[in-house]
Amino acid sequence: MTGNFVQPTPSAYVYSLLIKHLLAPGIAYAPEREIVYRDLKRLTYRTLGRRVGQLASALVRLKIEPGDVVAVMDWDSHRYLESFFAIPMMGAVLLTVNVRLSPEQIAYTLNHARAKIVLVNGEFLPCLDAIKDKLETVRSYVLISDTGAPAESPVAFAAEYEEMLESGSAEYAFPDFDENTRATTFYTTGTTGLPKGVCFSHRQLVLHTFGLLTVFGLQPKQGRFDRDDVYMPITPMFHVHGWGFPFAATMAGAKQVYPGRYAPEVLLALKAKEGVTFSHCVPTILQMLLGCPAGKDADLSGWKVVIGGAALPTSLARAALARGIDIFGGYGMSETCPLLTVAHLKSHMTVEDEALLRAKSGRAVPFVDLRIVDEAMHDVAHDDQATGEVVARAPWLTQAYLQNPEASEQLWAGGYLHTGDIGKMDSEGYLQITDRIKDVIKSGGEWISSVALEDLILQHPCVAEAAVIGRPDVKWGERPMALVVLKPEFAGKAGADDIHAHVAACAEQGKISKLAVPEHILLVRALEKTSVGKLDKKAMRAKYCPA
Numbered sequence: 135m136t137g138n139f140v141q142p143t144p145s146a147y148v149y150s151l152l153i154k155h156l157l158a159p160g161i162a163y164a165p166e167r168e169i170v171y172r173d174l175k176r177l178t179y180r181t182l183g184r185r186v187g188q189l190a191s192a193l194v195r196l197k198i199e200p201g202d203v204v205a206v207m208d209w210d211s212h213r214y215l216e217s218f219f220a221i222p223m224m225g226a227v228l229l230t231v232n233v234r235l236s237p238e239q240i241a242y243t244l245n246h247a248r249a250k251i252v253l254v255n256g257e258f259l260p261c262l263d264a265i266k267d268k269l270e271t272v273r274s275y276v277l278i279s280d281t282g283a284p285a286e287s288p289v290a291f292a293a294e295y296e297e298m299l300e301s302g303s304a305e306y307a308f309p310d311f312d313e314n315t316r317a318t319t320f321y322t323t324g325t326t327g328l329p330k331g332v333c334f335s336h337r338q339l340v341l342h343t344f345g346l347l348t349v350f351g352l353q354p355k356q357g358r359f360d361r362d363d364v365y366m367p368i369t370p371m372f373h374v375h376g377w378g379f380p381f382a383a384t385m386a387g388a389k390q391v392y393p394g395r396y397a398p399e400v401l402l403a404l405k406a407k408e409g410v411t412f413s414h415c416v417p418t419i420l421q422m423l424l425g426c427p428a429g430k431d432a433d434l435s436g437w438k439v440v441i442g443g444a445a446l447p448t449s450l451a452r453a454a455l456a457r458g459i460d461i462f463g464g465y466g467m468s469e470t471c472p473l474l475t476v477a478h479l480k481s482h483m484t485v486e487d488e489a490l491l492r493a494k495s496g497r498a499v500p501f502v503d504l505r506i507v508d509e510a511m512h513d514v515a516h517d518d519q520a521t522g523e524v525v526a527r528a529p530w531l532t533q534a535y536l537q538n539p540e541a542s543e544q545l546w547a548g549g550y551l552h553t554g555d556i557g558k559m560d561s562e563g564y565l566q567i568t569d570r571i572k573d574v575i576k577s578g579g580e581w582i583s584s585v586a587l588e589d590l591i592l593q594h595p596c597v598a599e600a601a602v603i604g605r606p607d608v609k610w611g612e613r614p615m616a617l618v619v620l621k622p623e624f625a626g627k628a629g630a631d632d633i634h635a636h637v638a639a640c641a642e643q644g645k646i647s648k649l650a651v652p653e654h655i656l657l658v659r660a661l662e663k664t665s666v667g668k669l670d671k672k673a674m675r676a677k678y679c680p681a
Contacts, residue, residue, distance in 0.1 A: 150313035151340040154223045156385045164387030171212045188302035189220035200225030205249040209394040222317035230372040234665030241265040263288035313337040331536030342530035349499040366391040368415035398426040416443035416667040449592040451489035465495035471530040495565040503527040518560035525550035575604040596624040614652040630655040
């Protein structure tokens with residue numbers, strides 16, 4: 135096929151979109167700006183650049199070649215940030231291991247991805263001990279530790295991380311290669327079947343970073359992120375690249391704070407000490423921070439917090455706004471890298487209840503083609519009423535699951551990536567996710583949104599957490615069942631009848647259909663969650679609604 139293509143002169147440099155080009159600007163803009171790991175480590179961007187080179191050259195000495203998979207098992211740290219850059223920049227593949235999976239699932243992901251080396255925090259040695267004999271491709275291990283070498287180890291280590299870096303050269307020459315080269319792999323934490331490998335190329339990660347910085351940088355004030363912010367993730371770096379912000383914050387040259395293992399007191403202390411201004415997390419983490427003793431009197435004003443991974447309840451949005459937090463929702467999934475939408479406010483907007491808008495999933499970010507479609511892939515009306523499946527196209531969506539062609543074709547049926555989420559869109563372009571297709575409750579011919587019902591239950595002052603699942607019913611097909619965790623101070627003082635009366639009153643006010651009022655409300659001590667803090671409704675259905 136011929137076409138009107140640009141024909142470069144032989145001496146022209148072909149500038150591929152590679153992750154190494156995300157590292158250079160931060161070092162140039164802010165060489166002395168800090169990257170902080172708990173109260174244990176401080177380094178500058180200039181030092182980060184040297185350590186990235188040292189890590190790459192040390193891995194070469196461990197015989198890592200382009201295309202080899204290097205796995206990392208660590209808490210959020212400066213070491214993880216170094217791995218985000220050094221491993222893909224040398225042409226290898228970074229595998230971010232979900233350390234909250236079961237040992238059997240971790241073994242599966244290491245084998246399925248064909249990992250050659252594992253950089254492992256000493257805290258995970260018991261897990262390694264349980265699976266070491268099942269690992270098929272791992273040939274060596276590197277110890278990560280804040281406290282020195284363990285007295286005993288189930289495996290022999292090829293090196294200790296810091297000693298390995300000291301032996302490496304900071305002058306490592308990172309090569310150019312095709313921008314479509316695979317850079318990262320991680321595994322979905324879906325509640326059905328084996329975890330699926332999700333892969334992203336250098337080009338996709340660079341464009342995702344550009345999209346993220348564009349949508350957040352164009353905001354005049356509310357929800358803005360720029361190089362003067364102080365960034366602290368409260369989303370694990372093993373999950374969807376820590377939502378992509380470690381790449382973006384590094385490119386911007388912003389101060390970064392990495393908290394290691396999440397503990398409310400540590401997170402709040404770091405926020406105060408380091409002046410953190412921008413974070414992201416799932417709703418349960420923010421609820422934990424607001425509700426813990428250390429959070430009661432903490433100054434949280436001006437803290438910009440993006441909520442993703444699950445719907446932002448309006449009750450949580452109101453509670454956060456009352457504490458001065460600039461809270462707002464975002465939406466995406468593992469397969470979308472993940473950014474699709476952000477609930478930024480438009481500057482002209484004056485709304486009576488701002489929390490309702492901030493709790494939406496938001497508007498599509500630049501480069502994202504977002505649609506709400508029926509079963510025939512026809513668009514539904516953008517009237518904030520009609521619902522359908524959310525499908526998308528963007529330059530950073532995963533193109534296929536690793537070694538899983540059948541699931542890949544299902545994901546991309548009809549040429550759009552199928553999210554499996556049901557949503558609606560208003561005339562201003564704001565998306566609202568109303569449920570997962572597999573979680574929507576079908577009762578007497580009516581679809582009941584478990585997300586909307588959960589939101590209403592969470593508005594009761596006694597409720598800390600809530601989940602709604604479909605309970606099989608001979609007459610109606612399904613009926614909603616609510617699982618509720620009370621706030622500690624209301625334990626024994628409130629009951630299921632109080633929750634039922636609250637929801638019934640909402641139905642009388644027309645906020646939900648009367649058919650949606652749950653007949654079964656159980657008070658429970660805790661809700662089942664996935665490894666990344668999402669409600670695990672499959673586990674709940676198995677526990678509370680056995681077949």
